[in-house]
Amino acid sequence: MSYRPFPLKEGVSFDLGVQFYIFVGTNSNTDQNIFVDLTTVKNIIFDLGGVIINIDYFKSIRELEQYCTAGHTIEYSQRAQSHLFDLFETGNSSPEEFRQHLREAYHLEATDEQIDEAWNAMLLDIPAERIELLRELGNKYRIFLLSNTNAIHMKRFNEMVEHNFTMPSLDSLFEQAYYSHLIGQRKPDAIVFEQILEQNGLKREETLFIDDSIQHIESARKVGLQTLFLEPPLTINQVFRDAVS
Numbered sequence: 451m452s453y454r455p456f457p458l459k460e461g462v463s464f465d466l467g468v469q470f471y472i473f474v475g476t477n478s479n480t481d482q483n484i485f486v487d488l489t490t491v492k493n494i495i496f497d498l499g500g501v502i503i504n505i506d507y508f509k510s511i512r513e514l515e516q517y518c519t520a521g522h523t524i525e526y527s528q529r530a531q532s533h534l535f536d537l538f539e540t541g542n543s544s545p546e547e548f549r550q551h552l553r554e555a556y557h558l559e560a561t562d563e564q565i566d567e568a569w570n571a572m573l574l575d576i577p578a579e580r581i582e583l584l585r586e587l588g589n590k591y592r593i594f595l596l597s598n599t600n601a602i603h604m605k606r607f608n609e610m611v612e613h614n615f616t617m618p619s620l621d622s623l624f625e626q627a628y629y630s631h632l633i634g635q636r637k638p639d640a641i642v643f644e645q646i647l648e649q650n651g652l653k654r655e656e657t658l659f660i661d662d663s664i665q666h667i668e669s670a671r672k673v674g675l676q677t678l679f680l681e682p683p684l685t686i687n688q689v690f691r692d693a694v695s
Contacts, residue, residue: 486658486676486678486689488693490655490656490676491591491656491657491658491676492591492592492652492653492656492657493591493592493593493594493650493652493653493656493657493658494587494591494592494593494594494657494658494659494660495593495594495595495596495643495646495657495658495659495660495675496584496593496594496595496596496624496660496686497596497597497637497659497660497661497662497663497666497680498595498596498597498599498607498620499572499573499597499598499599499662500661500662500663500680500682501660501661501662501680501686502576502580502584502595502620502686503573503574503575503576503607503610504574504575504576504577505572505573505574506571506572506574507572508572509571509572509574510568510569510570510571510572511524513567513568513571514552514556514558514560514565514568514569515556516568517558517559517560517564517565517568518556518557518558519557519558519559520557522555522556522557524556532555534548534551534552534555536636537551538551538600538601538631539598539599539600539630539631539636540630540631540634540635540636541601541630541631541632541633541634542634544601545566545600545601545602546562548600548602549562549565549566552565566602569602569603570602570603570606573603573606573607573610575610576607576610576611576614576615577687578614578615579687580685580686580687581611581615581617581623583686583687583690583694584623584624585623586694587690587693587694588623588624588625590693590694592625592650592652593623593624593625594624594625594626594627594628594646594650595620595621595623595624595626595627595628596628596637596642596643596646596659597627597628597629597630598630598636598637599629599630599631600630600631601631604629604631607620608620625650626646626649626650628642628645628646630642633645637661637663637665637666637669638663638665638666638668638669638670639669640669640672640673643659643669643670643673643675644673647673654673654674654675655674655676657675657676658675658676658677658678659675659676659677659678660677660678660680660686660689661677661678661679661680662679662680662681662682664679667679
């Protein structure tokens with residue numbers, strides 16, 4: 451990232467010599483403006499939840515807790531979660547095992563269908579302009595998807611894409627999609643980023659990683675990737691508004 455000390459609106463882009471910068475926000479600690487120089491970027495790795503899909507973690511927790519019979523609270527958020535969620539997100543438990551683990555750990559009295567519906571409640575919507583943006587970016591960059599997710603959520607978001615955008619799956623927008631439950635690794639483990647770089651012959655200094663979780667951003671920075679912390683209300687459409695024109 452590059453820094454310049456003058457005010458702009460988020461998403462504004464401009465040329466400085468041969469460099470093309472996009473203003474993405476202000477550092478809350480230093481009050482400096484934050485820029486990404488897209489002339490150095492050839493590859494972009496996108497997170498899914500909070501970047502492409504609008505998400506509300508607490509909506510699922512509230513719905514699941516309605517089925518708890520002993521006043522239990524469920525530990526699951528953007529920054530921290532209990533081990534049973536980690537197991538599911540790394541493919542070390544099946545949907546059937548995950549549901550049973552929830553019942554046992556939190557004294558849930560719910561059918562498979564009720565659990566799935568509550569678990570999927572956090573997946574809100576995929577704005578059409580984000581799908582169109584990804585299509586356009588795919589013509590200019592090598593784009594990839596990296597998501598901490600699970601089998602139940604994957605089924606739902608692919609249903610959303612097929613129903614709303616007549617695409618076979620979300621994967622079709624990307625050169626390669628990496629889902630934690632299929633690769634057996636999850637962010638922020640550095641090995642995830644190293645795997646993508648190695649498998650696709652990407653140079654880390656030419657690769658931009660976009661995520662809405664700061665712990666994932668910090669890990670990617672240590673690996674040597676360029677990073678963009680997509681902190682609400684900033685969206686990818688604001689960031690790339692002029693880059694695809």
